[in-house]
Amino acid sequence: MAGKSDKIKANEHVLFYYNRTKKWLVKITKNAKLHTHIGIISHADAIGKEYGSRLTTNKDKYVYLLRPTTYDYTMKLQHSTQIVYPKESGYMASRMGIQSGQTIVEIGTGSGALTTFLASIVKPRGRVHTFDVDADFMAIAEKNIARAGMTKYVIMNKMDIRKSRTVPVADADAAVIDLGDPWTALPQVRRMLKGSAPMVAVCPTMNQLEKLVSELVANEFTDIECSEQILRQIEAREGKTRHSFQGIGHTAYLCFARKAYFGTKRRRTAKDPD
Incomplete structure (x- = not known):
């Protein structure tokens, strides 16, 4: 089972990954929303989820929630x-x-x-x-x-x-x-x-x-x-x-x-x- 350190918190950075050329590095805030061509991603939906989980947008597309690397x-x-x-x-x-x-x-x-x-x-x-x-x-x-x-x-x-x-x-x-x-x-x-x-x-x-x-x-x-x-x-x-x-x-x-x-x-x- 994942520990607390694997849970996404507000003010942490998360990489919303759709594919190799479509990915967004964002700082998570409770009221923010990211508008993309694959739909709207609500930051609040990411809070509390484990890194590696995925979210579904309002256009029924999904992104993975990845912990950013130095790369x-x-x-x-x-x-x-x-x-x-x-x-x-x-x-x-x-x-x-x-x-x-x-x-x-x-x-x-x-x-x-x-x-x-x-x-x-x-x-x-x-x-x-x-x-x-x-x-x-x-x-x-x-x-x-x-x-x-x-x-x-x-x-x-x-x-x-x-x-x-x-x-x-x-x-x-x-x-x-x-x-x-x-x-x-x-x-x-x-x-x-x-x-x-x-x-x-x-x-x-x-x-x-x-x-x-x-x-x-x-x-x-x-x-x-x-x-x-x-x-x-x-x-x-x-x-x-x-x-x-x-x-x-x-x-x-x-x-x-x-x-x-x-x-x-x-x-x-x-x-x-x-």
């Missing part, structure tokens, strides 16, 4: 910028070995999609320190992060870390750079990372990759890998399984590297005095 929050968040999709973020986390309890640095908060994903991994003792210069973008990201319940695991910083003489994070376990010119942040990112710690930069074009790789070598990073993640879904139906005509193709290139020491003289870190 659902990511795909349904408000976009202020191009987001990092789960097909990239999952590989990023695996390639960099992101774990619970780690300290992660993110340069370029954007809409907070990747911030939310990283926070969901490093919680409860780890933290994501994210930096951005656009107050409007950060306000949207803050709402998206809060919606997914990750606020307490994220430290937001409005500052241009590229121009800062000091850095507020030391001995970070990993770093992410999501800027149009990621190489400009490499010196400061290097100062915040532990030795051998991994980083990844998100690049829309191959020209950016070329310049970035040169700068990574100049800033003493090694284990450099550039890749692209392509996701193709399959329409699996008895007797007529085929590739989907819809899919997510190219969204970004990823460039991974790890902090190293090329010479005998140790480089400065965030803990070193100016």
Whole structure:
């Protein structure tokens, strides 16, 4: 028998799932109604039901009441910028070995999609320190992060870390750079990372990759890998399984590297005095 934690309560988020392309992520309130092409869904009817149950609309269609995952929050968040999709973020986390309890640095908060994903991994003792210069973008990201319940695991910083003489994070376990010119942040990112710690930069074009790789070598990073993640879904139906005509193709290139020491003289870190 399901416990109380499996029952839907007011002010919780629920994914109303009709099919793969028709689903709605909503915050349940007693008097609200969701009007859709398959009928009206009353929020009050969901309260007290178990996650996984289904509701019938006034048009005799039904939706399943699903507990949202980090993937659902990511795909349904408000976009202020191009987001990092789960097909990239999952590989990023695996390639960099992101774990619970780690300290992660993110340069370029954007809409907070990747911030939310990283926070969901490093919680409860780890933290994501994210930096951005656009107050409007950060306000949207803050709402998206809060919606997914990750606020307490994220430290937001409005500052241009590229121009800062000091850095507020030391001995970070990993770093992410999501800027149009990621190489400009490499010196400061290097100062915040532990030795051998991994980083990844998100690049829309191959020209950016070329310049970035040169700068990574100049800033003493090694284990450099550039890749692209392509996701193709399959329409699996008895007797007529085929590739989907819809899919997510190219969204970004990823460039991974790890902090190293090329010479005998140790480089400065965030803990070193100016």
